[in-house]
Amino acid sequence: MARMATTRRVVISTAMAWLFGFLIFFPILWMVLASFKTELEAFAIPPSFLFFHWTIENYATVQERSDYFHHAMNSIIIAGGSTLIALLIAIPAAWSMAFSPTKRTKDILLWMLSTKMMPPVGVLVPIYLIYKTFGLLDSRIGLVFILCLGNLPIVIWMLFTYFKEIPRDILEAARMDGATIGRELVYVLTPMAIPGLASTLLLNLILAWNEAFWTLNLSTSHAAPLTTFIASYSGPEGLFWAKLSAASTLAIAPILVLGWFSQKQLVRGLTFGAVK
Amino acid sequence: MGQITLQGVQKSFGPVHIIKGADLDIADGSFVVFVGPSGCGKTTLLRLIAGLEDVSGGKILIDGKNVVDTPPAKRGLSMVFQSYALYPHMSVRGNIGFGLKMVGLPKDEINRKVEAAAATLNLTPYLDRKPRELSGGQRQRVAIGRAIVREPKAFLFDEPLSNLDAALRVQMRIEVTRLQKQLGTTAIYVTHDQVEAMTMADKIVVLNGGKIEQYGSPLELYERPANLFVAGFIGSPKMNFVTGELALQRGAATIGVRPEHLKIERDGGGGWQGTISVAEHLGSDTFLYVDAGPLGMLTARYIGELSLHAGDRVSLVPDPQRIHRFDSGGNALRG
Numbered sequence: 001m002a003r004m005a006t007t008r009r010v011v012i013s014t015a016m017a018w019l020f021g022f023l024i025f026f027p028i029l030w031m032v033l034a035s036f037k038t039e040l041e042a043f044a045i046p047p048s049f050l051f052f053h054w055t056i057e058n059y060a061t062v063q064e065r066s067d068y069f070h071h072a073m074n075s076i077i078i079a080g081g082s083t084l085i086a087l088l089i090a091i092p093a094a095w096s097m098a099f100s101p102t103k104r105t106k107d108i109l110l111w112m113l114s115t116k117m118m119p120p121v122g123v124l125v126p127i128y129l130i131y132k133t134f135g136l137l138d139s140r141i142g143l144v145f146i147l148c149l150g151n152l153p154i155v156i157w158m159l160f161t162y163f164k165e166i167p168r169d170i171l172e173a174a175r176m177d178g179a180t181i182g183r184e185l186v187y188v189l190t191p192m193a194i195p196g197l198a199s200t201l202l203l204n205l206i207l208a209w210n211e212a213f214w215t216l217n218l219s220t221s222h223a224a225p226l227t228t229f230i231a232s233y234s235g236p237e238g239l240f241w242a243k244l245s246a247a248s249t250l251a252i253a254p255i256l257v258l259g260w261f262s263q264k265q266l267v268r269g270l271t272f273g274a275v276k
Numbered sequence: 277m278g279q280i281t282l283q284g285v286q287k288s289f290g291p292v293h294i295i296k297g298a299d300l301d302i303a304d305g306s307f308v309v310f311v312g313p314s315g316c317g318k319t320t321l322l323r324l325i326a327g328l329e330d331v332s333g334g335k336i337l338i339d340g341k342n343v344v345d346t347p348p349a350k351r352g353l354s355m356v357f358q359s360y361a362l363y364p365h366m367s368v369r370g371n372i373g374f375g376l377k378m379v380g381l382p383k384d385e386i387n388r389k390v391e392a393a394a395a396t397l398n399l400t401p402y403l404d405r406k407p408r409e410l411s412g413g414q415r416q417r418v419a420i421g422r423a424i425v426r427e428p429k430a431f432l433f434d435e436p437l438s439n440l441d442a443a444l445r446v447q448m449r450i451e452v453t454r455l456q457k458q459l460g461t462t463a464i465y466v467t468h469d470q471v472e473a474m475t476m477a478d479k480i481v482v483l484n485g486g487k488i489e490q491y492g493s494p495l496e497l498y499e500r501p502a503n504l505f506v507a508g509f510i511g512s513p514k515m516n517f518v519t520g521e522l523a524l525q526r527g528a529a530t531i532g533v534r535p536e537h538l539k540i541e542r543d544g545g546g547g548w549q550g551t552i553s554v555a556e557h558l559g560s561d562t563f564l565y566v567d568a569g570p571l572g573m574l575t576a577r578y579i580g581e582l583s584l585h586a587g588d589r590v591s592l593v594p595d596p597q598r599i600h601r602f603d604s605g606g607n608a609l610r611g
């Protein structure tokens with residue numbers, strides 16, 4: 001009896017998991033399907049699921065109209081650059097907070113996180129004006145800078161939790177073994193923190209890649225990343241569903257592939273310290 | 277050489293005084309154990325010697341040289357941590373050889389030394405394993421290997437056996453003692469376990485509340501405790517203390533008798549009368565916890581089996597040669 005109940009429970013929960021997984025994935029699937037439809041079929045009612053006239057003309061049009069690779073390159077530079085700079089700042093910051101905390105360390109950490117609680121639109125006007133004054137509008141450097149600052153609190157928090165998990169004894173053992181601070185860093189701490197560094201890097205890369213508020217508001221063409229590229233398909237002339245879908249598919253493809261190959265790291269990074 | 281001298285060493289964390297002026301002379305090659313209850317400052321004192329904490333006052337001399345401003349690595353000491361503190365990403369070979377690599381020894385020499393240390397500790401088959409693939413006892417041996425391979429002036433052990441199970445602890449205790457004698461290197465060993473202290477030490481430092489209560493050989497501490505604290509801390513089960521009339525008769529504020537120095541007689545003898553409340557029969561020993569009325573609870577130990585049970589009346593006769601006397605300040609009275 002008990003065994004049957006267990007089996008039934010496993011079957012039901014598996015089915016539920018698949019159902020929820022499908023529900024969450026459905027919009028992406030629909031977008032991919034729509035990208036292979038003609039504009040007419042894309043918003044036909046009732047919608048056709050698989051039996052429509054498959055075409056890749058949307059992709060050709062998208063590439064023709066706007067240079068995908070130009071925007072993709074911008075995305076890579078902006079997401080990659082902001083992530084690297086954020087890590088360079090965050091590593092020493094998280095390091096010192098984890099290994100030589102002061103009375104105010106907790107407050108500083110909370111204060112940093114609190115900046116993420118403010119809606120970005122609240123500071124849009126001042127930042128826009130600052131960018132305008134310094135000629136940073138529609139520049140890659142400007143976007144790298146804003147995304148780096150925006151994600152810095154999360155990067156520091158993540159690294160802080162990682163470093164916190166490294167036992168002090170091990171660092172002291174290295175010190176007793178004659179390691180200087182530099183060698184302690186290279187031979188002991190960094191290798192031990194690599195999983196943490198990797199998942200922080202990945203998560204930040206994804207956040208920066210998908211960031212749309214600042215990239216849309218502070219760039220137009222030269223520095224515009226893929227988010228702006230997608231948005232350009234919903235304009236005053238109308239909404240081009242199929243082309244928009246094709247552009248979106250192209251925009252999320254690289255990050256989707258990256259996420260797929262690094263999902264183990266990501267899950268570990270996101271749940272780190274949650275249990276235990 | 278590894279002679280370590282402490283002169284008025286103090287340590288405070290803010291307003292809290294952890295070590296209140298420690299003076300100590302540790303002879304080269306000796307095995308000294310710091311023992312005391314938790315929070316007595318024994319680990320802090322060890323970390324001060326190691327250089328992992330800075331002293332707030334006083335001097336630490338290693339072979340006559342004051343090292344208070346010398347970083348840990350330059351003091352020529354090595355340390356075995358309670359948590360082993362092995363480098364998880366390095367193999368056993370890497371762990372043991374790390375200190376030598378930091379000194380900049382050539383690779384083949386490191387290998388030779390690591391293999392020699394591994395052989396001493398029966399670790400040769402595990403040299404290429406990672407710490408997570410080892411048992412607790414093996415990890416502890418790697419930690420010891422890491423300490424001995426550098427041929428330090430002294431070993432510092434911070435409760436190294438407290439994470440091991442009882443059987444392994446006894447075995448490692450013997451191994452550590454044997455190894456230390458074989459190498460002839462000075463060792464300072466921190467523990468809260470007085471059995472470890474008694475069995476391993478050449479000399480014991482009893483610490484309490486940041487102060488050194490007594491420094492002497494295990495038997496000295498057992499036979500001539502300097503004060504009530506040491507008398508109560510060294511010896512298991514702990515010494516019985518009696519105050520009041522009986523103590524005053526002997527010219528003391530408190531008298532103490534160890535459980536093994538109380539002769540157990542059936543009721544009616546001339547000693548201290550009482551009723552057994554608990555009797556523990558271990559085969560080799562019998563421990564009696566006796567409710568002696570106004571004298572309080574007394575513990576008596578009998579070597580071998582004694583067929584007495586809870587509720588039986590007994591009379592405890594102290595060995596007059598083995599009665600310890602203490603004044604009202606808790607200090608031992610001699611003569």
